Each structure stands twice: as structure tokens, then as C-alpha cells.
Amino acid sequence: MERAESIKKAVDQHLPSKDGFETHMFRIGSYNRSVGDPFSLPYDDSTMALLILSTPDMFDVAFRKWVVQKTMEFGSFDMSEFVSSPIQSFLEDRLEDLSEKLQSVEENFEILHDYMTPQRRPKILMQTCGHVAGAAFYYQPCHFQEDGLAWPSSGRMGPNLKFIGLSLHPIYGGHFAFRSVLIFPNVLIPDFKESVPLPILKEASEVRTALEKFNYNWKDSGFRDFGNPARRYSTTQMEFFGRPVAERWEVLRPWIEGGAKHID
Ligand code: B12
Numbered sequence: 001m002e003r004a005e006s007i008k009k010a011v012d013q014h015l016p017s018k019d020g021f022e023t024h025m026f027r028i029g030s031y032n033r034s035v036g037d038p039f040s041l042p043y044d045d046s047t048m049a050l051l052i053l054s055t056p057d058m059f060d061v062a063f064r065k066w067v068v069q070k071t072m073e074f075g076s077f078d079m080s081e082f083v084s085s086p087i088q089s090f091l092e093d094r095l096e097d098l099s100e101k102l103q104s105v106e107e108n109f110e111i112l113h114d115y116m117t118p119q120r121r122p123k124i125l126m127q128t129c130g131h132v133a134g135a136a137f138y139y140q141p142c143h144f145q146e147d148g149l150a151w152p153s154s155g156r157m158g159p160n161l162k163f164i165g166l167s168l169h170p171i172y173g174g175h176f177a178f179r180s181v182l183i184f185p186n187v188l189i190p191d192f193k194e195s196v197p198l199p200i201l202k203e204a205s206e207v208r209t210a211l212e213k214f215n216y217n218w219k220d221s222g223f224r225d226f227g228n229p230a231r232r233y234s235t236t237q238m239e240f241f242g243r244p245v246a247e248r249w250e251v252l253r254p255w256i257e258g259g260a261k262h263i264d
Contacts, residue, residue, distance in 0.1 A: 003106075004048045004189050010105045011050055011182065014098045020058025021179075024051045024133035026194045028183065034128050041124065043183060046190035050182045051129045053136070056175050059087075059237045064255055066090045071256045085245060086252070088115075091179060110183045126178035127167045134195025136167040136176070144207050151208060156216060166214040166223060168200040173229030174214070174221075200227035218242075 008025055015021035029045025067086060083089050095111060102109065112124045131138035141163055145151055152163045169176045201207050206226070214223035221238040233241070240251045 001189060001192065004184075004187055004192070007048070007102075007106050007184060007187065008050060010102060011052075011098065014101050015052060015094065017055070018057065019062035020055045020060070022053050022055060022135070022176075024053070024130075024135040024195075025049070025189070025192065026051065026129065026133035027189060027192055030132040030194055031124075031129055034132055035125055039122075039125055039128075041183070043185055044188060046188040046192075048184045048187040048189045048192075049129075049133075050184075051126075051133045051135060052179045052182065053130070053169075054177050054179050055172055056231050056233050056237065059240070060234045062094075063087065063090050066093070067252055068255055086249065095180065106184055106187065108184065108186050110185070112181045112183065114178050114180065124181055126181075127165060129181055130167045130178060131197050132194055134197045136169040137197040137200050138165055138167045139201070139207050139211060140165040141211055144204050144211070146204070152212070152215070163211070163215050166211055166226075168210070168227045169229075170198045170200060170227075171230050172232075173200070173227040174224030175229050175231065175233045 004025065008023060011023050012021075015023065026049050027045060028041055028043045028047040028049055031049070032040045032045065063086075067090075070083075099109075099111070114122075114124075114126045116122050127136075127138045130136040141152060157163055166174065167178075168174055201210060210223055210226040213226070217223070219242040221233065221242060224233065224238075236251060236254075240248050243251065
């Protein structure tokens with residue numbers, strides 16, 4: 001366990017809470033037992049994994065600094081033509097740096113991300129990781145159906161879209177995102193006990209309303225406010241994540257035009 005704790009400490013040093021990151025430890029077996037065969041990961045049950053999630057400060061503090069510095073280095077806003085997904089590039093930079101620094105603590109690890117493979121399949125199910133690691137309660141639609149209630153009503157989701165579940169964090173409600181999972185195949189933690197996630201909502205009807213907001217009106221970010229979050233995304237951040245990827249750079253223009261005063 002000592003080795004696992006020192007690895008977590010090193011990760012937390014390079015992805016600190018002041019930059020809007022949190023990490024939560026779990027065992028691969030706890031995840032595999034929940035997801036079943038199609039999503040199981042090929043590691044020993046007691047393998048150490050660390051879930052990384054981002055809180056409001058990732059965007060509003062660390063990402064803002066990164067965007068301003070990068071555009072100043074580049075010389076103009078035109079960087080938007082070359083970097084199509086700035087959040088992904090920012091995270092790649094941070095994880096590359098982390099991977100280098102981690103070499104001195106543990107050389108063997110794998111990083112899995114939240115996004116889908118080119119075959120449009122997620123490699124890992126982040127909401128399940130969040131629940132088993134005790135980081136955020138995962139509300140799944142199938143647990144909130146009641147006899148005689150035709151819910152969720154069919155036909156309201158777009159083509160090829162499912163009515164999906166929502167995770168809520170005890171401090172940030174829905175104002176957070178899952179980012180990556182680090183897996184350490186050489187570090188076994190058979191006796192580790194994951195924290196139990198705190199239920200955030202009391203009534204089944206409130207859960208159904210939250211899930212409807214998340215599935216039918218996610219662009220207005222209203223789903224994020226369930227569970228009375230103590231900290232929320234800024235309006236810039238909500239606008240950014242409510243837009244299609246191609247339109248997101250435009251939201252950042254005021255930071256870039258403000259230049260160095262947005263670095264500190
Ligand atoms: C595919 C996907 C999409 C697709 C399709 C969405 C859809 N409505 O069909 C697209 C690209 C359109 C999309 C859009 C968005 N998404 Co999306 N998406 C995903 C992704 C990559 C995979 C989800 C998935 O397919 N799961 C597969 C199904 C089968 O999983 P499942 O239903 O949970 O089933 C498993 C569990 O039930 C488990 N299980 C069984 N028993 C038990 C018991 C317990 C106790 C537990 C815990 C588990 C468990 O086993 C099952 C599998 O066998 C995840 C990231 C990830 N890697 O997980 C993000 C994710 C779900 N999306 C997210 C978000 C925020 C969005 C957007 C709002 C983003 C945006 N700003 O554009 C939009 C709109 C969301 C919406 N309501 O549609 C967030 C949700 C965060 C949260 N708080 O919950 C996630 C987690 C991404 C993240 N990085 O945080 N998304």
C-alpha cells in the first residue's frame with residue numbers, strides 16, 4: 001500500500017487541486033465486476049488504478065493560463081486553426097509532463113482516456129469508475145424506473161443516442177468531468193477498500209428530473225446544478241462546453257485579447 005500511496009502523492013503533486021484536478025484510487029477488479037465482460041480490462045483484480053477528474057478550476061485557472069501562454073508563444077489567435085480541440089491538447093501536455101515525472105516513481109503504467117476509439121467504442125466507462133472509486137454517485141436510468149411509469153419516454157433522443165446516466169459529485173454536482181485513468185499493472189493492492197460514493201439526491205423523482213435535464217437539455221448546463229454544488233463552472237466554461245467543438249475557440253477570444261493579465 002505504501003508504494004500505491006507514494007504513486008498517488010506524485011500524481012497529485014503534478015496534477016494539483018489548485019489546477020482543478022482530483023485523483024481517486026480503485027482496484028481493477030472492482031470495476032470489472034460492475035461492467036461485466038464486454039468492457040472488462042485485462043489486468044489482475046487487485047491492480048491499482050487512479051481515476052483523474054477535473055473540477056471547475058481546471059478550465060477557469062489552469063486551462064486559461066495555458067491558452068493565453070500558447071497563443072502568446074504562437075503570436076496570434078490563429079492558433080485556433082491548428083489546434084482543433086484545445087482542451088484535449090491542454091490535457092495531453094499535462095499528461096505528457098506527468099508521464100515523464102512518474103518515471104522516477106513507477107515506470108510501468110497505462111493511461112486510458114474518457115473519449116471513444118475510432119471504432120466509436122469507449123475503452124473504459126468513466127461513470128462506473130467514478131462510482132466504484134467513491135468519487136461521484138452514478139445515477140443510472142434503469143434504477144429509477146417504476147411500475148406503471150413509462151419512463152424515460154421513447155423517441156425524444158436524437159438518432160443513435162441513448163438516454164444515458166449521470167454522475168454527481170458531492171462538492172461540484174455536475175460541474176466536473178472525468179478525464180483519464182492510470183493503471184499500474186505492477187502495483188497490486190488486494191487489501192485496499194474503495195470509498196463508498198455519497199448519494200447526492202434524495203427523491204427518485206428528482207433523479208428522473210436530473211436525468212431528463214442531462215439528456216434533453218444538456219446545452220444549458222442546468223443538469224450540473226443538481227445536488228446544490230458548492231463550486232460551479234464559470235459562465236465562460238458553461239458556454240464553452242455547451243457549444244459544438246468547432247465553435248468553442250470563439251468563446252475564448254476575450255481571454256486571448258486580454259493577454260498576459262489572464263495568466264495570473
Ligand atoms: C458515448 C458518449 C457520448 C455520446 C453518446 C451519448 C448518448 N446520449 O448516447 C456523445 C458523443 C453524443 C456524448 C455526448 C455528451 N456527453 Co458523453 N460520453 C460518452 C462516453 C464516451 C461513453 C458512454 C457510454 O457509451 N457508455 C456505455 C454504456 C453501456 O455504459 P453504461 O450505460 O454506464 O452501462 C454500464 C454500467 O451500467 C455498468 N454497470 C452494471 N451494473 C452496475 C452497477 C454499478 C453499481 C455501477 C457503478 C455500474 C454498473 O455496466 C454497464 C456496461 O456493461 C462517456 C465517457 C466514458 N468513457 O465513459 C461520456 C460521458 C458519459 N459524457 C459526458 C458528457 C458531459 C456529455 C455531454 C454533455 C458533453 C458535451 N458537452 O458535449 C454530451 C451530451 C450528453 C447526453 N446526455 O447525450 C460525461 C458525463 C459526466 C457525468 N457527470 O456523468 C461523460 C462521462 C464524459 C466525461 N468525460 O465526463 N457522449
